Amino acid sequence: MGSTATLRERNFKLDLNPGSLPVFCAEPDTDTRLPGLILIHEIFGVNEHIRDLARKFAEHGLRVYAPDLLARSDLFPATEAERENLDVMRQAWMSIEDSQIMADLDVLFTHIQSQLNINGKTGSMGFCMGGAISLLLGCHEPKLAYVIDFYGRIRYGFTSKTKPKDPIDYLVPLKAPVLGLFAGKDELITAEHIEEFSQRLQQLEKSYQLKVYENASHAFFNDRRPHYDREASEDALQLVLAFIKKNSKEERPGPM
Template sequence: MSDLTAHTIKITGHEGADIEAYVASPDAGGHRGGVIVIHHMPGYDRATKEIGRRFAELGYNTIVPNLYWREAPGADPGDAAATVRAQGGVPDSRLIGDVAGASSYLRALATSNGKVGVIGYCSGGRQSVLAACNLDLDAAVDCYGAFVTGTPPDGFPLQVTNLVSQLANLRAPLLGLFGLEDKFPGPEQVAELEQILTEHDKQFEFHSYEGAGHAFFSVDRPSYNVAAANDGWEKIGAFYAKHLGA
């Protein structure tokens, strides 16, 4: 297990705005890939920062941007998530700008090998795919992101569209990790995504776990599924080693 250092910084996000981010990196020298962790809908919380530190322990420069910073700077993660949800969620254009800022930060590090991957959980899974359709990233991981395909609910304050029209522009290999018991995304939506990516001749690798529902990586929630999470971490490790390695 490698030693690491983690701290909170400000980065330049969408339209030049400063946003908060949590960064973690191995203490060892050398050059390495970077990972952007997109937090789940419940926000920039302790569990997401733990995920960031795990990627540093795995040997990557890691950044977790606080996507709710603008609406709720310094707020408790739950309060920030509630505020952003009530205001309609994070606009896609802003997400792309913030991930671009996080990517620039990682690539500018003296220890960067120039490669950057993205991973997102829950709503962040969809946002990971969104980022990989619009930015030059080297690998993307979608952990049970709803509404990459499928039809979102209509007429409510939280607006989200599917990404079907953007999937032809996917620029990075995609690893998808899903629970067969999940409803959003359900197996039929995962199958639709698989079909579309195949039609567009995209590079992807999907794994759907029996007995696992949504949020099976969440160690602090009842949805945590040890078998699915352990295998998922192995799949992520191999995927990033292949695409983000020197």
């Protein structure tokens, strides 16, 4: 995937009826048909780190859409500074049913796929909370081109009205290939969880690739957090770019 120097970016809202979904979009400044990417934030919402990631992947020829998925919650703070409070944001996440998040992403996916400058191949990538949501979207949306899951919960460790099942329990209808990137020192996603995930994907004959960075910790890809790991992050980026390139080529009709 080549790098594109000139970008354009914008903020817009999609009507959810009721409510709306705020979206940040970064994309190459061209009308050429390109792949789409749904970039799903950590629990802290769409912040400058997520916007930077959107720009980074847009430079590689993707039209990147980053939805603020927790904005529909009555508990969602008004400012990005307030959204740095993990406990507050966890309550906002817990207040929204996973099925509602999928419905909101349905609206975004349909919007992206309807754009004339999209080549019909749109995948998802998420981090931590967003990694689990990226996987759930792959299990929910049969036309998703691929799933990239950075250290998303495989098992929540609880069930509730809004989170009735663990992400691993939704895998049966999954059609998209999966790239899972995990950390060996992650206290949230254990080696046992990752092994169970791998075995379940294999049992269901899904297309997947998992990699564990044994010396890295949770959130190793976030260069604004204490656990950022440059070596793991750079290696993961190359895997991600190759995976996206492989799975986002436009399908052209063959000869009649």
